[in-house]
Amino acid sequence: MTTATRAPALRFSGVTKKFAGGTTALADADLEVAPGEFVSVVGPSGCGKSTLLRIASGLDDITAGSVAVGTKRLGYVFQDATLLPWRTVSQNAALFAELEKMDKGERRRRIADALELVGLTGFEKHLPHQLSGGMRMRASLARSLVLDPEVFLFDEPFGALDEITRERLNDELLRTHQLRAFAALFVTHSVAEAVFLSTRVVVMSPRPGRVIADITIPFGYPRVPELRYTPEFAALCGEVSAHLRSV
Amino acid sequence: MSTAGTEAGPTESGPAESGTVTQQTDPERMPVPPGDRAAPAERGGAGAAALRLGTRIGLPLAVAGVIVGVWYVISDVVLNSYQRFMLPPPHRVLEVGFFTWSNFVPLVQALGTTAQVTFTGLAISIALGVSTAIAMSQAKWVENALYPWMVVLQTVPILALTPFLSFFFGFALTPRVIVAVIIAFFPIVSNTLFGLQSADVSMHDLFTLHKAGRWTRLWKLQFPAALPAMFAGLRVSAGLAVIGAIVGEFFFKQGQAGLGTNMSVYTSLTEGEQLWASVLTASGLGIAVFVFFGWLSRRAVGRWYQPRRR
Numbered sequence: 219m220t221t222a223t224r225a226p227a228l229r230f231s232g233v234t235k236k237f238a239g240g241t242t243a244l245a246d247a248d249l250e251v252a253p254g255e256f257v258s259v260v261g262p263s264g265c266g267k268s269t270l271l272r273i274a275s276g277l278d279d280i281t282a283g284s285v286a287v288g289t290k291r292l293g294y295v296f297q298d299a300t301l302l303p304w305r306t307v308s309q310n311a312a313l314f315a316e317l318e319k320m321d322k323g324e325r326r327r328r329i330a331d332a333l334e335l336v337g338l339t340g341f342e343k344h345l346p347h348q349l350s351g352g353m354r355m356r357a358s359l360a361r362s363l364v365l366d367p368e369v370f371l372f373d374e375p376f377g378a379l380d381e382i383t384r385e386r387l388n389d390e391l392l393r394t395h396q397l398r399a400f401a402a403l404f405v406t407h408s409v410a411e412a413v414f415l416s417t418r419v420v421v422m423s424p425r426p427g428r429v430i431a432d433i434t435i436p437f438g439y440p441r442v443p444e445l446r447y448t449p450e451f452a453a454l455c456g457e458v459s460a461h462l463r464s465v
Numbered sequence: 466m467s468t469a470g471t472e473a474g475p476t477e478s479g480p481a482e483s484g485t486v487t488q489q490t491d492p493e494r495m496p497v498p499p500g501d502r503a504a505p506a507e508r509g510g511a512g513a514a515a516l517r518l519g520t521r522i523g524l525p526l527a528v529a530g531v532i533v534g535v536w537y538v539i540s541d542v543v544l545n546s547y548q549r550f551m552l553p554p555p556h557r558v559l560e561v562g563f564f565t566w567s568n569f570v571p572l573v574q575a576l577g578t579t580a581q582v583t584f585t586g587l588a589i590s591i592a593l594g595v596s597t598a599i600a601m602s603q604a605k606w607v608e609n610a611l612y613p614w615m616v617v618l619q620t621v622p623i624l625a626l627t628p629f630l631s632f633f634f635g636f637a638l639t640p641r642v643i644v645a646v647i648i649a650f651f652p653i654v655s656n657t658l659f660g661l662q663s664a665d666v667s668m669h670d671l672f673t674l675h676k677a678g679r680w681t682r683l684w685k686l687q688f689p690a691a692l693p694a695m696f697a698g699l700r701v702s703a704g705l706a707v708i709g710a711i712v713g714e715f716f717f718k719q720g721q722a723g724l725g726t727n728m729s730v731y732t733s734l735t736e737g738e739q740l741w742a743s744v745l746t747a748s749g750l751g752i753a754v755f756v757f758f759g760w761l762s763r764r765a766v767g768r769w770y771q772p773r774r775r
Contacts, residue, residue, distance in 0.1 A: 277670055296670070298667060300665070300667045302686070303770070304690075304766070304768075304769045304770075314675055317681065347771065
């Protein structure tokens, strides 16, 4: 849809994924994310949305087609916060940087930055079980932010949170996106969340998943929370929902 | 207060409704509203604490009273004076076994020997058990090759091994330690292995994502994840090591006498008081190591590992 002048940050062309058990998760899926773009993927359960992210990150391989990721600096936030329970917030934020063998001083500076960005300054020494669900997701976000990712993958990160928390984290995520200018691929079940966050919303068909609609969201950034209650916003949500129902 | 930390939890309320354009002029920070912080888990008032103390200490004491009562009944009523050597009354055990100096000194010396065998055996079990479990966790074929034999070793009657052990290791301390190791080894292996394999798939993904090597994965993920299970195994093994040491002393009697050596001697001499004093001392040693490892476990993983309690 969007024809980027620069090389795409992320490109799936004709990606097919068959699992060993015989299920086909993705069939000939095409998707492109330009640098700095925020693309959300919505679709029925089990349509291979998460598989898309696992493929982009190299956790899963593909059966056919091709995937191009324009960077090695990849952020990934999972459905659960997946924090290591024995590590404090700042130790958890350090994990990816440790695994990437980032220099210690650099690591420390970036952890402080990332924790400040997600609003966890002052909670460095807390353990995951002492945090609320929202704070755990923030810590999980910080863990990737430390790497200053160019491409950021989100796998329904706020799905388990209550509506209020989710909306606030959406606002904060957009602010972070504005600051760090990463390309985002965001999987969600919530149409409103997808429309609120994205420059484009991609609708996928039931399994085997393929892209059936690609809707450009015309709102500029920054977006205020009140945007959610405008008629234009409702109309776009309606359009996305209609595509979801059509499959 | 009793449920505040667990049920209500922290609430995330704050600038959601006030997040207007003006707020985005300072986008460097995401302010944490006061509501968005975790409440410390606290429960129970003073009354509940007293009640808990009562059940923690009062109930075991009550059971102890019942045991002593039954002991007296068996000793004084069920057994006649010719049979009483089998279970002398508690006060006689204290008097003869513990408060008679010429009996007390060998008892303490035997305790020292048994403790030495126990701790040596336990240390070897831990080193051997943990490294075996690590090897099994790293290669499935090692697990397939070794695990059945661990189970077999666990089920072999020690009695059957005594001629073999004495042939190679004599009758002194070494074979006793080996018996303790054979008995204490298995729970450490099985629990550590279980623990090493217990880390979530999604947590493994974090390491796969960044192409972590197997040792990084072991050290930063599997090993810490295994600690709670490992300590549970250690507590069981610590008690078993005491039993192993005593069983070993029953069969291998050369050199320093341990509690088991003495038990076997007192049994044949029908010295009931000293026999039971040795039994109580042995179980005291078992309780001590059990409590010690419980404490160590809380020190090591209690900070983050909290099994669900009611």
